[in-house]
Amino acid sequence: MPTSRVQTRHITTTSAAAAILLLGVTLSGCGSTDEPNGGSSTSASSPSSQPSASSADPNAGWHPAKDEGGQFLVPPDWDVEQGDTGPQLQAPPQREGGVRVGGGSLGSSPTLDSADAIDTAAEVSLKFHKSAGLENVERLPDETFGGVRFYHIRGEDSADWTDDYGTVTNGQLITILWHFHRGMVDRKQTDELLNQVMPTFEPAS
Template identity: 35%
Template sequence: MTPSRTGHSNARFVAIAVSAVTVVALSGCGSAKDPSGSSNPSWPASVESIETASPAAEPQAIEVNGAHIRVPSDWEVTAPSKTERATLNTPVDSSGTSYGTGTFNADITLAGDTEELAEGRLKVAGSDAKRLEDVKFGGQTFFHIRELHGGVDSLDTYGTVIDGSEVTVAWAFNAELATREQIDGYINQVMPSFKFVG
């Protein structure tokens, strides 16, 4: 592995994801496609090259302010309480490296709807950010914005507004370590499990 690949720490990914969520919270977002661009709503749970938890292992149930997701049991999750955002770290590889992280948050919002939330996020995103087609999880429409910083950090932000609350999941991956297929595979192990119970 080259130095450029090993020089990225998990802390950097967490910082990027937290920054992405913070920007979404300060900014003011509907037809469904998966992140890879396919119109097939039945996404694979994972890709062949990604190690997944044993089928017998129970996924971890995470709740933040009435928003729920399930995370594979082999992921490291930091969820201080049901009212604080949760950090989701993908499993480590044989060298002890996690390729990415997600930050799951739900809180009150000033955005009137999902479209307004997405527009606000795009205004403060980097010049390389682009909005992909919206996706549906748990019966809710989420915007999907993708950014690629310097060809190294891949950021995928999903967000929606439900009953005056915004729900966001900001994913940050090292694009030098994980392929687009792997990144989408990791995201799709979590996002389809979303539900909101208020």
């Protein structure tokens, strides 16, 4: 992979996470009266074959990606690294030279809890990704992980598949922004990777 592409994706990931966290904090304080597209709340259950927060035991090889808002568990062949905006969840390599298929950037910041805080944060994410030039940007039905409702924004560009999840709980705005390389995985495969990790979320106590 050319160095410039790695740097570009890193800058985009960092900018998106920072913008959503910063603007989400601001807007969640004043609230919103608009219903975003696709903002219906549904509880998503992972397939029985996928690990959950209770079955994915870190002592069995799974390891945590933690920040102030909570944690996710990742499989043994994943890595967790500390990035500029928080933990980076690195999916396993699938090509010679250790090139990875993609990963997620976890971040959180203090905010005010309100009835529409999650929808307000979702609006910020939706607008940001559209303004950043992603195509086919949409808000998918909300999903519930670890008893917490998350919004889910999905988009794409010529290089990457993008999935942006976020929630507000216990006074924290929590986001996890995923990018996967289109030349290495398709949408079905990205969903399989997401379904390994997202259901393991545990909010901070």
